[in-house]
Amino acid sequence: MVDLTQIMDDEVFMAFASYATIILSKMMLMSATTAFYRMTRKVFANPEDCVTFGKGENAKKYLRTDDRVERVRRAHLNDLENIVPFLGIGLLYSLSGPDLSTAILHFRLFVGARIYHTISYLTPLPQPNRALSFFIGYGVTLSMAYRLLK
Amino acid sequence: MVDLTQIMDDEVFMAFASYATIILSKMMLMSATTAFYRMTRKVFANPEDCVTFGKGENAKKYLRTDDRVERVRRAHLNDLENIVPFLGIGLLYSLSGPDLSTAILHFRLFVGARIYHTISYLTPLPQPNRALSFFIGYGVTLSMAYRLLK
Amino acid sequence: MVDLTQIMDDEVFMAFASYATIILSKMMLMSATTAFYRMTRKVFANPEDCVTFGKGENAKKYLRTDDRVERVRRAHLNDLENIVPFLGIGLLYSLSGPDLSTAILHFRLFVGARIYHTISYLTPLPQPNRALSFFIGYGVTLSMAYRLLK
Numbered sequence: 001m002v003d004l005t006q007i008m009d010d011e012v013f014m015a016f017a018s019y020a021t022i023i024l025s026k027m028m029l030m031s032a033t034t035a036f037y038r039m040t041r042k043v044f045a046n047p048e049d050c051v052t053f054g055k056g057e058n059a060k061k062y063l064r065t066d067d068r069v070e071r072v073r074r075a076h077l078n079d080l081e082n083i084v085p086f087l088g089i090g091l092l093y094s095l096s097g098p099d100l101s102t103a104i105l106h107f108r109l110f111v112g113a114r115i116y117h118t119i120s121y122l123t124p125l126p127q128p129n130r131a132l133s134f135f136i137g138y139g140v141t142l143s144m145a146y147r148l149l150k
Numbered sequence: 151m152v153d154l155t156q157i158m159d160d161e162v163f164m165a166f167a168s169y170a171t172i173i174l175s176k177m178m179l180m181s182a183t184t185a186f187y188r189m190t191r192k193v194f195a196n197p198e199d200c201v202t203f204g205k206g207e208n209a210k211k212y213l214r215t216d217d218r219v220e221r222v223r224r225a226h227l228n229d230l231e232n233i234v235p236f237l238g239i240g241l242l243y244s245l246s247g248p249d250l251s252t253a254i255l256h257f258r259l260f261v262g263a264r265i266y267h268t269i270s271y272l273t274p275l276p277q278p279n280r281a282l283s284f285f286i287g288y289g290v291t292l293s294m295a296y297r298l299l300k
Numbered sequence: 301m302v303d304l305t306q307i308m309d310d311e312v313f314m315a316f317a318s319y320a321t322i323i324l325s326k327m328m329l330m331s332a333t334t335a336f337y338r339m340t341r342k343v344f345a346n347p348e349d350c351v352t353f354g355k356g357e358n359a360k361k362y363l364r365t366d367d368r369v370e371r372v373r374r375a376h377l378n379d380l381e382n383i384v385p386f387l388g389i390g391l392l393y394s395l396s397g398p399d400l401s402t403a404i405l406h407f408r409l410f411v412g413a414r415i416y417h418t419i420s421y422l423t424p425l426p427q428p429n430r431a432l433s434f435f436i437g438y439g440v441t442l443s444m445a446y447r448l449l450k
Contacts, residue, residue, distance in 0.1 A: 017242040017245075021295050024234075024235040024238050024295070028235050028288065030231075031231060045224060046221070046224075047274075048277050049277055051276065080380060081330075081376065082331070084324075084327075084380060084384060085324040087234075087238045088320055095317075096317070124347075124348050125348075134331075142328065145325050148321050149318065167395075168448075171388075171389055171392060171445050172449075174384075175385075178382075178438065178442065181381060181382070181434075195374060196421075198424050198426055202427075227377075234384060
């Protein structure tokens with residue numbers, strides 16, 4: 001029987017596990033941020049969510065969209081679109097026996113770029129802050145995919 | 151050569167594999183549910199989808215949104231936003247050698263909470279049914295992330 | 301210590317790694333396609349993105365939606381909804397010791413179906429091209445889930 005706990009002794013895999021957990025936790029924060037803005041701004045998508053704010057027609061006025069909430073939702077969806085390829089390709093890349101320092105450079109760049117992407121999106125910072133951070137994360141994932149297919 | 155089939159002998163990993171497969175299959179049901187409502191309610195997003203219901207302007211009236219369809223789509227997106235972190239963090243958590251009963255408790259709570267979340271969303275049940283099931287799933291994933299980073 | 305590079309000697313796992321990387325790279329292309337259409341058609345979701353095209357009210361007119369861009373975004377979301385279950389279930393399936401030729405048939409069918417789905421969606425080809433390619437990918441994932449739970 002393979003002792004799976006030994007897999008975590010592999011340094012590249014352990015680094016991947018840490019960075020993947022960090023970036024997924026950051027992504028989960030987007031749900032909390034959306035919930036926070038929905039509550040404080042009273043902007044809801046479902047009738048059952050705004051029952052406490054009034055009855056009948058009075059409650060329906062909270063079924064609306066809001067720039068701030070939509071911005072968080074776009075940032076969240078962009079995270080999902082970019083973190084899913086990172087998780088899949090990054091996991092397989094970690095198992096393909098890459099050089100430790102190269103691997104850690106990839107993981108750090110990706111995590112840093114995605115955190116900066118969220119900051120750029122939510123502040124919002126003027127372009128090309130968000131575009132640059134997007135392309136760094138994108139490039140890192142493609143670089144791992146290239147090494148994996150090679 | 152590592153005999154990969156032995157990995158499946160690890161009890162925690164086998165439990166994770168089962169619960170992950172169950173929750174992913176449940177998530178896939180959301181696609182079928184969306185398709186079902188689109189067909190029965192004749193609500194489409196693409197012109198090529200409603201050609202069989204008429205030609206030209208007659209078909210265009212089916213390019214619309216519908217409360218029921220949008221509700222299923224929101225539930226599906228919420229699944230995606232929460233199941234992706236569970237898969238990533240849960241996989242790494244399973245490999246980090248956790249206690250079997252603790253791990254199974256985490257997996258069961260998450261799967262139960264997400265199934266209840268879907269029921270709450272689609273029925274819909276009054277709040278805080280959906281909010282509670284969301285936070286249980288959220289908390290389980292954060293608890294695994296915390297144990298992993300520690 | 302387990303030498304993780306040996307995992308990649310497992311033929312099924314190596315096949316899964318290749319096909320997963322291919323389909324994730326294809327999915328990443330959808331982000332680039334969206335960006336391409338947003339730039340060439342001047343259709344943006346954020347005020348800070350269209351500053352270079354004018355100031356104040358003049359820039360706001362580019363904050364709009366566009367059929368072409370929305371179509372790419374729907375294709376991208378559909379990818380995400382289907383590729384996430386494939387990655388999760390496919391990874392676990394690869395580790396469950398399946399027959400090599402059966403496994404490769406599953407992976408090839410899925411990747412082929414999803415590439416054809418994107419072509420059908422973006423051209424767009426008349427139905428049932430897109431519906432069929434969707435259901436082939438869907439069926440392949442369910443077939444792997446079934447073998448895994450059994």
